[in-house]
Amino acid sequence: MKGVEATPEEQERLAAGNNNGSLDCKLPPEQPRSAFHSTRVFMLVFLGGWVLQGMFLTYFVSVTTTVEKLYKVESKTTGILLSATEIGQICTALFLTYLAGRGHRPRWIGCMMLVLAVGVIGCVVPHVLYGTRLMDVHLDSHRAEAAQVCSADNASNACDDAHMKSTAARSSITAVVIPWLFVCLLVVGVGQTGIATLGIPYVDDNVGSRQSPLYMAITIGIRVIGPALGFLLGALCTRVYVDPLKDPGYEYSDPRWVGAWWLGMVFIAGFIVLLSGLMFCFPRQIRQSPVPLPVKKSKEKNEPLFKDFFATIKRQLTNDILMWRTASSVLHLMPISGVYSFLPKYLEKQFRLPTHDANLVSGLGGILVMGLGIITSGVVILKLVPSARQVAAWTAATAAIYSAGMILLMFVSCPEESFRVITKTEMSNLSCSVDCHCENASYSPVCGQDSYTYMSPCQAGCMSSKQLDNSTWLYYNCSCVDGDLQGLKAYKTIERYELANATRSGPAGWNGFAVSGECGGPCDRIYAFVAIFAAVMFVHASGEVGAVLLIIRCTDRHDKAMAMGVIQFAIGVFGNVPCPIVFGAAVDAACRLRDAACGLLGACASYDSDHLRHFFLGLSAGLMFLAFIMDMLVWSRAGRIDMNPCEVSEAPLSPLASPLTPPTSPDTQL
Numbered sequence: 001m002k003g004v005e006a007t008p009e010e011q012e013r014l015a016a017g018n019n020n021g022s023l024d025c026k027l028p029p030e031q032p033r034s035a036f037h038s039t040r041v042f043m044l045v046f047l048g049g050w051v052l053q054g055m056f057l058t059y060f061v062s063v064t065t066t067v068e069k070l071y072k073v074e075s076k077t078t079g080i081l082l083s084a085t086e087i088g089q090i091c092t093a094l095f096l097t098y099l100a101g102r103g104h105r106p107r108w109i110g111c112m113m114l115v116l117a118v119g120v121i122g123c124v125v126p127h128v129l130y131g132t133r134l135m136d137v138h139l140d141s142h143r144a145e146a147a148q149v150c151s152a153d154n155a156s157n158a159c160d161d162a163h164m165k166s167t168a169a170r171s172s173i174t175a176v177v178i179p180w181l182f183v184c185l186l187v188v189g190v191g192q193t194g195i196a197t198l199g200i201p202y203v204d205d206n207v208g209s210r211q212s213p214l215y216m217a218i219t220i221g222i223r224v225i226g227p228a229l230g231f232l233l234g235a236l237c238t239r240v241y242v243d244p245l246k247d248p249g250y251e252y253s254d255p256r257w258v259g260a261w262w263l264g265m266v267f268i269a270g271f272i273v274l275l276s277g278l279m280f281c282f283p284r285q286i287r288q289s290p291v292p293l294p295v296k297k298s299k300e301k302n303e304p305l306f307k308d309f310f311a312t313i314k315r316q317l318t319n320d321i322l323m324w325r326t327a328s329s330v331l332h333l334m335p336i337s338g339v340y341s342f343l344p345k346y347l348e349k350q351f352r353l354p355t356h357d358a359n360l361v362s363g364l365g366g367i368l369v370m371g372l373g374i375i376t377s378g379v380v381i382l383k384l385v386p387s388a389r390q391v392a393a394w395t396a397a398t399a400a401i402y403s404a405g406m407i408l409l410m411f412v413s414c415p416e417e418s419f420r421v422i423t424k425t426e427m428s429n430l431s432c433s434v435d436c437h438c439e440n441a442s443y444s445p446v447c448g449q450d451s452y453t454y455m456s457p458c459q460a461g462c463m464s465s466k467q468l469d470n471s472t473w474l475y476y477n478c479s480c481v482d483g484d485l486q487g488l489k490a491y492k493t494i495e496r497y498e499l500a501n502a503t504r505s506g507p508a509g510w511n512g513f514a515v516s517g518e519c520g521g522p523c524d525r526i527y528a529f530v531a532i533f534a535a536v537m538f539v540h541a542s543g544e545v546g547a548v549l550l551i552i553r554c555t556d557r558h559d560k561a562m563a564m565g566v567i568q569f570a571i572g573v574f575g576n577v578p579c580p581i582v583f584g585a586a587v588d589a590a591c592r593l594r595d596a597a598c599g600l601l602g603a604c605a606s607y608d609s610d611h612l613r614h615f616f617l618g619l620s621a622g623l624m625f626l627a628f629i630m631d632m633l634v635w636s637r638a639g640r641i642d643m644n645p646c647e648v649s650e651a652p653l654s655p656l657a658s659p660l661t662p663p664t665s666p667d668t669q670l
Contacts, residue, residue: 039203039286042106043215046199047222049113049275053192054226055233056120056268057085058367060185061341062234062359063261065348070134070258071174072595074604075342079584082341084182086576088189089568096193105198110279112194113272119187120269126177127242127262134173135242135258137166147444147516148458149465149475150436189572197568200548214382220544224371227340231363233264234344235356259355316566321554321641324633329547329567330575331627332399335406335620336540337576338583340366345587346616349607351414351526365530366537373541381545388553388641391546396631398543399624405536406621410613412532414523419453419606432480433461443595443605446475447519449512451487454480455593460514468497473516481512489519550634553641586615 064078096108203215238259241248251257316322340362347358381391438458446454446462454460461479468474474494493515555563590612591604 037283037286042282042286043203043218045275045278045282046109046195046203047219049109049195049272049279050199050219050223051226051229052268052272052275053116053195054223055230056116056188056265058227058230058340058363059234059237059264059268060123060230062231062344062355062362063238063259063264064342065345065355066238066259066261070261071177072170073174073178074594075345075584075587076581077178077584079341079580079582081178081181081185082580083577084185085189085192086572088186088191089193090189090572090577092190092193096197104284105202106279106282106284109194109198109202110276112191113276113279114191116188116191116195117269117272117276119184119189119191120265120272122184122187123181124262124265124269125184126180130173130177131242131262134170137170137173147446147456147465147473147475148438148441149462150433150438150458150479193568201552214378218375218378220374220378220548222371224367224374224541228363228367228371230264231344231359231367233267235359235363237261237263238359239356313566316555316563319554321634321637322551322563322566324630324637325547325550325554326567326570328395328627328630328634329551330571331623331630332540332547333571334575334579335402335623335627338579338623339616339620341580342583342587342616346612347526349612350609351523351529352520353526361526361530365534369534369538370541373538374544377542378545380542381549386546388550388638389635391550392631392635392638395543395547395550396628396635398540399628399631402536402540403621403624403628405532405539406617406624409529409532409536410617412525412529413609413613414520414525416609418451418519419455430459430461430480433459436461443593444516445518445606446514446516447487447489448478448481448514449487449490450482450485451489451519452481453518453520454514457514462514468493468499468515472497474499474513475515476510476513478512478514481514483510483512487519489517490515550638550641583616583619586619587612590615 061082064082067073068075068078096112200219203219238261240260240263242258242260242262244260244263248257343362343366344355344358347353347361348355353361386394436458438456441456441458444456446457446460448454448460457465457475457478460475460481462475462481463477463479464475466474466476472493474497490513494513551563551567587607588604590607590609592608593604593606595605
């Protein structure tokens with residue numbers, strides 16, 4: 001028909017015989033679509049990788065107490081190890097998001113997941129190389145014998161040749177393992193950058209803007225499950241002996257017990273490798289664009305590779321809303337990251353919980369509640385469609401509520417342990433045990449029948465000892481213990497072993513006695529702490545979805561990945577790198593006695609619970625209050641943000657656009 005000329009695309013389909021006998025069909029040729037051409041399938045694989053990434057980070061946190069005990073290091077050292085992952089992110093965030101944001105993002109994510117798996121497996125290597133030798137050293141320092149008692153002739157077995165060799169061996173192993181773990185965690189940080197910065201923009205590009213809040217809520221909410229599962233996995237692994245094939249003959253409550261801190265990393269690395277293989281199967285773009293992109297021009301635009309890199313960076317730095325939101329993100333995540341980095345240890349020391357119970361509380365009482373808050377807020381945003389100012393206002397409110405909640409939690413604690421003379425650096429002799437020569441005595445707390453906790457039987461002036469079971473010892477003829485008192489724990493212990501004999505011929509002839517362990521018993525205030533802590537975390541988490549949407553909506557569509565990279569870079573440099581170190585220093589500042597062996601100081605043996613609460617929770621509250629101020633600045637400028645921009649398919653069709661082109665592919669629906 002004259003006047004109607006086939007377009008080049010139609011001519012190509014005619015030549016290929018793919019026109020279905022008509023020129024009226026202007027749709028591009030359909031290509032076979034596999035299961036990987038689906039947003040839902042991508043979400044499953046992507047969220048699986050993100051969950052595993054979060055699992056590893058909190059799993060490592062959950063075993064830090066075991067690592068500190070095994071290698072005799074301070075909390076500041078473990079804080080430096082935790083900051084290594086953020087240093088890895090800093091080194092790669094900007095360049096990776098610039099390159100991968102314009103490339104095949106699923107393949108980039110798959111490559112980074114493989115790097116992540118290499119770093120995780122690397123953390124298991126110290127156990128493979130030094131595990132048996134280090135356990136021998138650890139068990140040698142916890143011999144099944146009585147702690148040092150009072151010795152009038154200055155003869156001390158606390159630092160004999162065997163202890164000297166054990167201490168030297170532990171120091172040499174630690175000098176190798178700690179730098180190795182730092183490098184491995186650095187590699188982990190490089191690997192997790194791809195998942196953290198490329199996945200969310202890829203999902204946002206392949207769903208409608210009105211559905212984006214729900215997808216963001218699911219993405220962030222499911223991701224929170226990872227840290228929770230990490231704590232749960234840590235709780236399970238620390239209840240398994242470090243050598244799962246061996247029965248040590250004692251339980252996890254014994255001081256000699258070392259949990260299988262390495263075991264969970266093997267499972268995590270295996271699943272990461274499996275998911276990385278699936279990630280390579282996804283296409284460059286799931287959602288079909290109504291107008292095909294000119295491929296040749298795109299390639300020409302990307303040459304040279306970093307031609308517009310600095311121009312892109314400049315656009316982000318001159319975006320005032322993005323900069324204030326970046327500062328807010330840093331200050332929001334610092335308290336959360338800092339608290340969870342040492343929450344298991346805080347619960348152990350403040351509420352006298354065993355390691356596995358502290359990990360369970362950290363996972364179930366806080367992180368799972370955060371996931372519920374994130375998903376709930378996503379549904380609310382989807383239904384109510386709030387404005388940008390309303391979203392920014394709620395984010396600021398959550399910061400204020402969090403800060404007030406941390407201050408309230410300062411008043412929830414167990415009673416302070418009643419110690420007899422303890423200083424920052426060493427155990428001080430009492431006047432009643434000044435001639436016992438306790439200078440080299442290690443920290444071996446005993447509970448006297450006077451309900452006081454002594455740093456060692458030597459400090460209590462005990463002359464004799466008797467073994468009750470593998471981990472319980474009785475010390476008697478203690479010159480510093482008041483023999484007329486009847487402390488609850490001490491008497492319950494001797495009654496359990498049928499030594500009291502109605503308190504006549506037994507304890508009366510012991511001239512004051514003590515039993516191994518501190519006097520403090522169970523404390524039910526942990527329930528009040530968990531209730532308040534969970535409520536605060538739920539409220540704070542409800543602002544996460546809105547905060548991410550503000551970041552995505554305040555930048556150009558093509559700069560989404562770069563904006564996420566800027567946020568990730570800033571969070572790493574100013575937040576997550578110094579955060580574990582700062583919070584670790586705050587925890588160490590509350591230490592009043594460090595363990596010592598043959599003149600070498602080890603991990604903290606006893607904390608001042610009042611100082612620990614004030615330093616740890618007060619620092620978190622102060623940082624979040626600064627985040628509240630930044631949120632108010634974002635709120636004052638948020639009126640310029642459009643939270644629901646028109647989709648390409650929702651815009652008026654141009655005369656050249658085909659009316660038959662579907663706006664979205666049905667598989668992008670949830």
